[in-house]
Amino acid sequence: MMRELALGLRLAVGGGRMSGAALLRLAMTAFGIALAVAVLLPAAAVHHLVGAQAERKAAITQVTEPRAGVTPLLAYNWYASLGEDFVKVTAVAATGPSSPVPPGLSRLPAQGELAVSPELAAKLAGPDGGSLKAQLPGHVVDRISREGVSGAGDLTAYYGVPAAQIEAEGAEGKKVYAFGRPYTGLGLSALMLGIILPVAAVLLLPLLIFVTTASRMGAAQRERRLAALRLLGLDSPQVKRIAAAESLVGAVLGLAAGIGFFALLRTFVAEILPFGLRIFPEDLVPSWPLVVVIVLLVPGLAVGSALFGLRRTIVEPLGVVRQGKPVRRRMWWRWALTTIGVLFLAATLAFERGTGDTPAALALSVGSVFLLVGVAALLPWLVERLVERLHGGSPSWQLAIRRLQLDSGTASRVVSGLVVVLAGTILIQGVITSLASGTDRQVTPDGVAAAPVQVQTTAAHEAEVGKLVAAAPGVTGVHPARNLTFRSGEQRDYGVVGDCVALKVQANIGDCSDGDVFYLASAQGGAVPTGKVQLQGYSRDGDVNGPEWTVPGNVRVVRSGDTANGQSLLVTPGALGGLALPASSVAVYVSGTGDAQALTDAVARAVQPLAWNATASKSDYLGDFRARDQRMVESFRAVLITASLFVLAVAAMSLLMLSIEQISERRRPLAALSAAGVPIGVLARGALWQTGIPVVVGVVLAVAAGLGLTAPILRLADRPMIVDVPVLLTLAATTVVAVLLVTALTMPLLRQVTRLDTLRSE
Numbered sequence: 001m002m003r004e005l006a007l008g009l010r011l012a013v014g015g016g017r018m019s020g021a022a023l024l025r026l027a028m029t030a031f032g033i034a035l036a037v038a039v040l041l042p043a044a045a046v047h048h049l050v051g052a053q054a055e056r057k058a059a060i061t062q063v064t065e066p067r068a069g070v071t072p073l074l075a076y077n078w079y080a081s082l083g084e085d086f087v088k089v090t091a092v093a094a095t096g097p098s099s100p101v102p103p104g105l106s107r108l109p110a111q112g113e114l115a116v117s118p119e120l121a122a123k124l125a126g127p128d129g130g131s132l133k134a135q136l137p138g139h140v141v142d143r144i145s146r147e148g149v150s151g152a153g154d155l156t157a158y159y160g161v162p163a164a165q166i167e168a169e170g171a172e173g174k175k176v177y178a179f180g181r182p183y184t185g186l187g188l189s190a191l192m193l194g195i196i197l198p199v200a201a202v203l204l205l206p207l208l209i210f211v212t213t214a215s216r217m218g219a220a221q222r223e224r225r226l227a228a229l230r231l232l233g234l235d236s237p238q239v240k241r242i243a244a245a246e247s248l249v250g251a252v253l254g255l256a257a258g259i260g261f262f263a264l265l266r267t268f269v270a271e272i273l274p275f276g277l278r279i280f281p282e283d284l285v286p287s288w289p290l291v292v293v294i295v296l297l298v299p300g301l302a303v304g305s306a307l308f309g310l311r312r313t314i315v316e317p318l319g320v321v322r323q324g325k326p327v328r329r330r331m332w333w334r335w336a337l338t339t340i341g342v343l344f345l346a347a348t349l350a351f352e353r354g355t356g357d358t359p360a361a362l363a364l365s366v367g368s369v370f371l372l373v374g375v376a377a378l379l380p381w382l383v384e385r386l387v388e389r390l391h392g393g394s395p396s397w398q399l400a401i402r403r404l405q406l407d408s409g410t411a412s413r414v415v416s417g418l419v420v421v422l423a424g425t426i427l428i429q430g431v432i433t434s435l436a437s438g439t440d441r442q443v444t445p446d447g448v449a450a451a452p453v454q455v456q457t458t459a460a461h462e463a464e465v466g467k468l469v470a471a472a473p474g475v476t477g478v479h480p481a482r483n484l485t486f487r488s489g490e491q492r493d494y495g496v497v498g499d500c501v502a503l504k505v506q507a508n509i510g511d512c513s514d515g516d517v518f519y520l521a522s523a524q525g526g527a528v529p530t531g532k533v534q535l536q537g538y539s540r541d542g543d544v545n546g547p548e549w550t551v552p553g554n555v556r557v558v559r560s561g562d563t564a565n566g567q568s569l570l571v572t573p574g575a576l577g578g579l580a581l582p583a584s585s586v587a588v589y590v591s592g593t594g595d596a597q598a599l600t601d602a603v604a605r606a607v608q609p610l611a612w613n614a615t616a617s618k619s620d621y622l623g624d625f626r627a628r629d630q631r632m633v634e635s636f637r638a639v640l641i642t643a644s645l646f647v648l649a650v651a652a653m654s655l656l657m658l659s660i661e662q663i664s665e666r667r668r669p670l671a672a673l674s675a676a677g678v679p680i681g682v683l684a685r686g687a688l689w690q691t692g693i694p695v696v697v698g699v700v701l702a703v704a705a706g707l708g709l710t711a712p713i714l715r716l717a718d719r720p721m722i723v724d725v726p727v728l729l730t731l732a733a734t735t736v737v738a739v740l741l742v743t744a745l746t747m748p749l750l751r752q753v754t755r756l757d758t759l760r761s762e
Contacts, residue, residue: 049284113142
C-alpha cells in the first residue's frame with residue numbers, strides 16, 4: 001500500500017519534473033482547499049468568540065443582592081455622546097474597605113479619576129480625542145483590561161465620585177455587592193437560526209463545490225496515467241489508492257496554506273472587520289473538535305470527489321473506456337430539495353404580516369437552506385435538459401451545444417457555487433434595501449443652524465446649566481425648553497414648551513412669536529387637541545402633575561413631515577399665561593459662533609462639573625445617526641458586492657482551468673477542424689457559448705431564487721419589497737465580462753492547438 005501511495009505522490013508533482021499543466025492543476029486544487037479552510041476555521045471560531053464575549057459580559061454584571069460581610073459599591077450609569085457613539089460611564093464610590101472592585105481594574109478610581117476601556121483609550125488618542133475628552137469628566141489614570149469589557153469595541157469608563165453624589169440620586173443609584181453572574185452558555189434563538197443557517201449555506205456551499213470541482217481538474221490526464229499503470233500490471237484497488245494519493249497532495253498543501261492564512265488573518269483581524277466591528281484576536285480560537293473535523297473533512301472531500309469521478313470509468317491497459325453514453329441525471333432528488341424549500345417558505349403565508357414568532361423564523365431558515373441547496377443541485381439538470389432541446393444555429397453555436405450535450409456537468413458544478421452566492425446576495429441586498437427604505441426619513445429643521453448645541457438636564461439643574469453655558473466661550477444665546485405631556489382623559493400629546501429658537505430646532509414652523517402654539521400633523525393624521533388639558537412632567541420618581549391649561553383656538557397646524565422627533569405640540573411660554581410648569585426633563589439649546597463641533601466641545605467643558613446631570617451634544621444628533629446608518633447600508637452593500645465579485649472571480653478561475661483542460665483534451669478534433677477550413681473565430685465563439693450558457697442559466701436561476709427568498713422574509717417583516725436593480729445589473733454585467741475574459745485568456749492556447757503541426761504530431 002505504501003508503494004502505491006508514494007507513487008501517487010510522485011505523479012502529483014510530475015514524477016520529479018513538474019510540468020506547467022501539473023503545476024496549474026496542483027495550484028488550483030491547493031487554492032480551492034486553502035480558501036475553504038480559511039473560511040471554515042473562522043466559522044468554527046465564532047462559537048468561542050461569542051461565548052468568550054458572553055462570559056465576560058456575565059462576569060462584569062452587577063450583583064445588587066446584599067451579601068453578608070460586604071460593604072456595597074455605589075454605582076450610577078449614564079451615557080455620554082460623541083457624534084455617532086455613546087460612551088457608557090459608570091460613576092463609582094466605595095462605602096467601605098470590602099466594597100467590590102469591577103473586573104479589569106486593580107483598584108477603584110479615586111475622586112475625579114477615570115479608568116477607560118481599550119477602545120475608548122484609542123479614541124481618546126485619535127483625531128476626535130479632544131471632543132471626547134470634553135464629554136468625559138475627570139482625567140484618565142487607568143485602563144480597563146480585557147477581563148473588564150465584553151467586547152473589544154466597548155466604549156466604557158469608570159469614574160470616581162464622592163459617595164454622597166450617588167446617594168443624592170436616590171433609587172437610580174445602585175448598591176453593588178459583587179460582580180459576575182453564572183454563565184449559562186449560549187442558546188440560539190429561532191431568529192438567530194433564521195439568520196445563521198442561510199448565511200452559512202451561502203458561504204460554505206460555494207466553497208465545498210469549488211473544492212470538489214478543483215480536485216477533479218485534470219481528470220482526463222489522470223485517467224490516461226492510470227491506464228498506463230494498468231498496462232504495467234496494477235490492479236483496480238492499487239490504481240484507486242494511487243489516485244487517492246495523487247489527490248491528497250493538493251489537499252494537504254491547501255490545508256497547510258489555509259491554516260497559515262487563518263493564523264495570519266487572526267493577527268490583524270481587528271483592523272479588517274467592516275462596519276467598525278472590533279474583536280480581541282485571542283477570542284478567535286476554533287474549538288479543537290471542529291478543527292479535527294475540518295482537517296479530516298476537507299482533504300477527505302477532495303480525495304473522495306476525485307475517486308467519485310472515476311465511478312463510471314474503467315481504467316483498462318489499452319486506454320480509458322467509459323461505460324456507454326453519459327447517464328442522464330436523476331431529477332427527483334433535485335426537485336425534492338427545491339420543493340421542500342418552497343413548501344417551508346410557503347408555510348410562512350399562514351402567519352400574519354409582521355409576525356416574528358419562532359415557528360415563522362424556523363420555517364424561513366429551513367426553507368432558505370433547502371432552496372439554496374436545491375437550486376445548486378438543480379442547475380446541472382437544467383443545463384442538461386436545455387441543451388438537449390437546442391438544435392441548429394451557427395457552426396459555433398452547434399459546436400458549443402454538442403460539447404455541452406456530451407459533458408455539461410463540470411461547468412455546471414462550477415457555476416452552482418456562483419448561483420448560491422448570487423441568490424444569497426440578492427436576498428440580503430433586497431432585505432437591507434427594503435428595510436432601509438421602510439424607515440422614516442427624518443429631515444433636519446432649519447432652526448438647528450441657529451442653535452446647534454443642546455444640553456440635556458433636569459428642572460432642578462436648569463438654572464445652573466444656563467449660568468455655566470452662558471459663560472462658555474463663543475456662546476451668544478441660551479434657550480431652555482421643557483418636555484411635557486398634554487393629557488386630556490386617555491389622550492396624550494407630547495410636546496415642548498420653549499421660546500421660538502428652541503421650537504424651531506424641533507420643526508420648520510415658519511414665523512414665530514411669543515404666544516404662538518403649533519401642532520405638528522404627521523402623515524398619519526391626528527386631531528388637534530382642544531379644550532382643557534393637564535400639563536404633566538416626568539422625573540425619576542414618575543409622572544409629575546401640573547396645572548390645567550386651555551388650548552387656544554388659534555393653534556397653527558404645521559406639516560411635520562418627519563422632523564418632529566416624536567413631539568406634536570410646540571408651545572411658547574406666552575401661550576401658557578404664566579402657569580407654573582411641572583418638573584420635567586429640560587433641553588437647553590445653545591446659540592453661538594464658530595464651528596458647531598467646537599461650540600459643542602466648549603459647552604461640554606462648561607457643564608463637566610455636573611457630570612451626568614448635564615450632557616451636551618449636537619442638536620442634530622439624530623442626523624449623525626442617520627448618516628451613520630446610511631454609511632452602514634452603503635458599507636454593507638459594498639461588502640456584499642465585493643464578496644460576490646470575489647466568488648465570481650473564483651468561479652471564473654475554475655472556468656478558465658476547465659476551458660484550458662477541455663482545449664488540451666480536444667486538441668486533435670480542434671486541429672482537424674482547423675485543417676478542414678473552420679476559422680479560428682468560429683472555434684473561439686464556440687468556446688464562448690460553451691462557457692456562457694451554464695453561466696446565463698445560473699444567473700437567471702439565482703435571480704429567481706434570491707427574489708423568492710426575499711419575498712417571504714419581507715412579508716413577515718411587513719416591509720415593501722424593493723429590488724435593487726443597479727446591484728442586479730452590476731452582477732449580471734460582471735458575469736458577462738468574466739465569461740468574455742475567460743474566452744480571451746484561452747485564445748493563445750486555442751491558436752496553438754489548431755496549428756497544422758499539432759495535427760501532424762497526433
